[in-house]
Amino acid sequence: MKIIFKVIYFLFLFIFSMSFAQVKISGVVVDEQNQSIPFANIVFVDSNTGTVSDENGKFYLESNKTYTKIEVSFIGYETKIVPIKSRDFNLTIILNEAASQLDEVFIYSGKVKKKGNPAIAILKKIWAKERENGIYLFDQYQYEKYEKLEFDMNNVDSAFMKKKLFKGMEFVFKNIDTSNITGKAFLPIFINESVYNSYGKNKDGKKLREDLVANKNSGFNSNQNVIAFIKDLYVDYNIYDSYIKIFDKSFVSPISKASGISTYNYVLTDSAFVDNKWCYNILYYPRRKSELTFKGDFWVNDTTFAVKEINMQATRSANINWVKDIYIEQEFNVLNDSVFLLKRDYMLSDFSLNKKDKSKGVYGRRTTMYKDYIFDEIKDPSFYSKEINVYDEKIYNKNDAFWSGNRQEKLNDNELGIYKMLDTLTTVPKFKKMYNAISILGSGYIEFNKFDFGSIYSTFGKNDVEGLRLRVGGRTYLGGNEPWRLQGYTAYGFDDDKFKYGVSGKWMLNPKSRFIIGAGNRRDVEQIGVSLTTTNDILGRSFASSSFFASGDNSKLTSINLSNFYMSIEPKHNLQFKIGASYRTLESASPETFNLDYWVDKQNDIRKSNIIQSEIDFSIKYTPDRKTIGYGVERNEVTDTYSTWFLNYSQGIKGVFDSDFDYQKLQFYYRQPILIGGFGRMFTTFEVGKTFGEVPLGLLNVVPGNQSYFTIENTYALLDYYEFVTDTYASLHIEHNFNGRFLSRVPLLRKLNLREIVGVKGVWGEISEKNLALNASNINYVAPTKGYYEYSVGIGNIFKVFRIDFSWRGNYLDMPTANKFAIKGAFGFHF
Structure with missing residues (x-):
């Protein structure tokens, strides 16, 4: 019996092993x-x-x-x-x-010299031909694209499968597979499939248009935040570009004309026929550690010098967090002797808390296939400006027959099993609890039936006026793509013994043009002047009214009662027009130490301590290249690395509902991220504004100070609240993150993967004599007529999650309360 058992056992092992790689x-x-x-x-x-x-x-x-x-x-x-x-x-x-050594190649300390290297000669011919290959040869082109995104748990072993965590969910391990790149066992947990029709134009101004034809999801189907995160991980790239952007980092392309030779060693290793085309094989690897580089090889044709195949694997020493491995493959089809077209693009990322071989993590895999190229089919210029309705439900409800006919790469049995497995998994109570816990941490909301409680991150706060502050709130939630939403909160301060609240609602009347109406009311305590460019957002919450950690006097808070109504429309993608009307009252939340008084009759010593104001406003907001997910009244942003243009005009109307002042306010805001190749990313923010008419302190533009111990974007680290006040201003913030460009070359610091950050901030402003004369508050504010500036040097990526900034005041050093130096920090998760 034992012999029979052993025979059956080994037969099973043989059959099992044969089902995978030989x-x-x-x-x-x-x-x-x-x-x-x-x-x-x-x-x-x-x-x-x-x-x-x-x-x-x-x-x-x-x-x-x-x-x-x-x-x-x-x-x-x-x-x-x-x-x-x-x-x-x-x-x-x-x-x-x-x-x-080979005569053609000279070796010195493991580095391949450039002189006499035949691989370099071939590389130079690639550069000369790079714009004469593929779709760049044609005026107009189009093709069909299939994209598959998949996430898998990796390093799944028997000990892992036996954990109590998976008790009652053992069936999920039936879909285990093995990576042909890393050799690790993995369990698929998410698939997203998409089919696109893509169009492009090269001459007379480049144009692109991509129509989503079909989309299918499994896994985190209802969690828009998770899907947004996953889609942002993978963006299109071109190997012929100098830099390849992955996870918001700029990797030097092995085909880079600008930096390739100074970054990589190249070795000509072989030549052979590839798909009946004679090609050279070039091996490449980085000259230095800790830089954003790849290693691998590519095959290049001997006449067109077009790349036929390439593989790229990121070096583990590269300064990138939470990612252990990145692997990329691209294959090109030969249309004729001179045209090589992208056929398949594959990318695998191994996400993990550390870079040890045995550490468990998640694979993120993207496979993109291209077919049915058509060239020089003339299309009218207006064709590229038209947009399809991506909210059409037909896109998301294609049947199995459609997918069988439109998948350019068939799903294997394990991938097909994900849909069924996850449908079953979502019915398991234990999994629901685990999923809900993760969802709460990610979104900050606890989901109930058609209602979310939160945000839990706003529950506790503290300031000099309210003391300890408790806040509870919630919002309606019908699945993430609802046409309307209600939300609100209430808060209580134990020192001022007052309740506060905010409530708002919005309704999308036309999904195609995103025509939305909204209204709300808020009565709360806030810090005026946390940003120069202001809006009348009902539930926009001041960081000062919930801060636990603040330095200096934090009692200059204002009690506000704000009501507004607005309409907005988006006639073109990412271009929004908005018009609204608001009514608000402002008064000091701590009159013993701070007031907003202004003169009504200075000669007779008559002053007023509260402001009543009615206002209408009109704004234009343009965010080119912004990516969003969802099609409800609220959408989630995929990334914040897009430019923002914002123009706002406000008109104060005296006499309407006892409103106190007539004025006009014009504001412009521009934010631009700039990716500077291998030197990191720069963020610039430019703001200008002017208030026409006589207004008191509560309606002027306060230059935003920062009295917390944390670095806060678009505030001035060394300014206190109300240190500078203006009615006309211009502000410029510049911050550059070098992503470890220099520290990675310091031997003792290399392994820490630290990142250098430098910044400078400046503001100029003035205030009219009439507005100065109107002031009766106990704040003796001034305007930065000489132009105030400060500069900073920071170290980021400390323990992968912390950043520390050292800031110095550039001028206005003789002011009585001037802060000349500050150290502030910030937490964040960045690749």
Whole structure:
């Protein structure tokens, strides 16, 4: 009986192993001194299937075919043939230093010199031809694109599957697969499929249009925040560009004309026919560690010098958080002798808390396929300005027959099983509790039936007026794409013994043009002057009224009663017009220490301490390249790295509902992120504004100070509240994050992956004599007529989540309460 059992057992193992790759190997390549050899070339003998060792000399390789030997090579070392088994892990391969070098290539300290290198000569011809290949040859082009996004739990082993966490959910492990890149077992947990019709124009002004034809989701189906995050991870890129943007970082492309030769070593390793085209194989690897670089190889045609195939693997030492590995493959089809068209683009990312091999994490995989290219089919210029209705329900309800006919790459059995598995999983109570807990942490809201409680992050606060502050609130939630929403909150301050509240509602009357009406009312305590450019957002909450950590006097708070009504429309994607009317009253929340008094009759010593104001306003907001998800009255933004143009005009109307003042206010705001290749990203914010007419302190423009211990965007780190007040102003903020460009080259700091941040902020402003004369408050404010500025140096990515900034005051140093130096910090999760 035992013999029969063993036969059955081994037969099962054989069948199980045959269902996956025939050969799987892994190991490390070292030299005679047992020092690892990074970027060594490992290839199955008599095949084109191979890989490159990482910067620690480690590698993994597999194939569906049967091989018994591998060839291991690296410039400067003798090539070695190593026999292997079908499952051969933890190999240690020792290469001996070669007695002589190739005539064409000169080696010095592991770096390939440029002079006489045939790979460099080929690279220069690629640059000369890069704009003469593929779609760039044609005036107009179009194609069909299929995109599949998949997320998988990785490093799934037997110990992991036996954890109590999965008790009652063991069925999910039926869909386990193995990565052909890393060799790790993984469990698919999310799939998103999309089909697009894409159009482009090269001449007379480049134009692009992409129509979403179909979309299908599994996994986090109802969580728009999760889907928005996933879609933002993967953006389109072009290997011929100097830099490839991944996770908001600029990796130097191995084909880069600007930085390639100074960043990478290139070695010509082989030549062969690839799809009946004679091609050269070039191996590349980075010259330095800790930079945003890749390692890998590419095949390039010998006549057109178009890339036929390329693979790119990010070096683990690259200064990027939460990502252990990035792997990219691109394949190009040959249309004729001179046209190479992108056929398949594959990207795998291994997300993990650390970069250890055995650490568990999540794979993010994107596969994009292209077909049915059509060229020079003339389209009217107006064609590219038209937009399809992406909110059409037909897009999201395609049947199985459609997907079977439009998937350019069929789903395997495990991928097909995700849809069924996750439908079953969502019915398991234990999974629901786990999912809800994660959702609460991400959104800040606790979901009930058609109602969300929160935000939980606003529950507790503290300031000098209210003391300890408690706040509870909620919003309607009907699935994430509802045409209307109600939300509100109430708060209580234990020191002032007062209740506050806010309530608002909005309704989208036309989804196509996003015509929305909204109204609301708020009675609360807030810090006036937390931003120069202001709006009448009902539920916009002042950070000062809920701060636990503040320095100096934090009692200059204002009690506000604000009601407003507005209408907005979006006739063009990301272009919004808005008109509204508001009524508000303002008075000091702590009259003993701070007041907003203004003169009604100075000669007779008559003053007023509260302001009553009716106002109408009109604004235009343009956010090109902004990406959103969802089609309800509220949408989630995919990323904040888009430019913003905002113009607002406000008209105060005296006498309406006892309103006190006539005035006009004009404000302009512009924010622009600038990606500067390998030197990181710069953010610039420019604001100007002017108030026409006589108004008191409560209606002027307060230059935003920052009395907290944290770095807050668009505030001045060394200014107190009400230190500068204007009726005419111009402000410029510049901040640049070098993403570790320089610190990564300091040996003792390299492994810390720190990032350098520098910034400068300046504001000029003035205030009219009439407005100064109107002031009867106990705040003796001034305007920065000489132009105030401050500058800062910061270190980011401390323990991956913390940033510290050192700020210095540039002028106005002789003011009685001037802060000359400050240290502030901030928490955040960034790649």
